[in-house]
Amino acid sequence: MPAPFFTIWGRLNSHNVKKVAWFAEELGLASIRHDIGGAFGYTEDYLAKNPNRLVPTIEDGKVVLWESNAILRYMAAEYGGPRWFPADPIDRALADRWMDWQFGYADAQRTPFLSFARTPQEQWDEDAIARGMAECARLLAVLERYLADKPWLSGAQFGIGDIPMGVYAYTWFSLPFEKPEFPAIANWYARIRERPGFATQVMIPLT
Template sequence: MLKIWGRANSTNVKKALWAAAELDLDYDHVMAGGAYGVVDTEEFRALNPNGLVPVIEDDGFVLWESNAIVRYLAAKYGVGRLWIDDAARRADAEKWMDWASTTLAAPFVDIIWHTVRLPVEKRDPAIRARGLTAFAKALEIPERTLSGQPWLSGTEFGIGDIPLGVYIYAWMNLPIERPEFPHLAAWYERLKERPAYARSVMTPLT
């Protein structure tokens, strides 16, 4: 059986859980990271020497890095569903996965830690404001794309929607001020209609 390591409130772990849920996969979920510990044990470091989550084990195959996990699950179990056979269309969707990680991860950390995760006395309003500005500026790019197509993956939901879909849940539910992005908002409403999204992503942020 597929095994997924990682705490359920982790942005990156949610990607793996969501992909597995979209594919109706049975899996064993092992809480790890944050308050759960585990990641510094010798056993876990043998799986991922970085000591980070998520990690999956599938029939003896071990894989870490959240976007790689989503791609693997889609390729192995999602033909005709999450997986896109056409190389150009697949690459066009996959670019959003890497974009989310390289462009949104850093400002997101600033936002979530200095909004909800750090004790109030340790939160820095300047760091929070920096993250909010950078994150909102970046969202102008998918907002333009979604003005002309329903999904980041194209005409149908796919792997390209998963990373930003996780970030956007937090963005929409944190106690922050947000500029209006009507096409992103409509896309988010479509995501919320997906049972796998509700099950795997729409969970507490802390």
């Protein structure tokens, strides 16, 4: 096995780190990941690479890069070839759109997630959790309509457009709060769960 050359910085209980770690597995990329951020804290050396005080960051020979979705696009372009980085700008844009859409979804899911995963239950704000879950459901209804007659968010086959929301879907389905059923999303998510690397890099306990 070749020596790992692709370095991922970031704790694996971060949604944005999970995206990158999962995609490295999809690509069969030899990589190494270092825990940093959250409970692990930061080092001056890391902050020189990423002054945002956020994870993930990757280092790949000549490049140091942050912003998880930009990292996914870099990995697809550099290592994936046309299978993962379609030549047609329209094909790419249709998948890109769901990657950017995910950031709005993440805002909606933040309070339910942080309450369940990072806050003692006696401190939960039940109204704020319910509002967050309702906003998630409103957004997921858009995804549900799309997936009703499309197999993947990336087009005819699984691609990087599916990765950001795949990570957030794991959290949505893991949250123990009341939620509506979304059959098309559940069907897509069942296929996501079979993807290489999803079990090891994404499906880790939320708490």
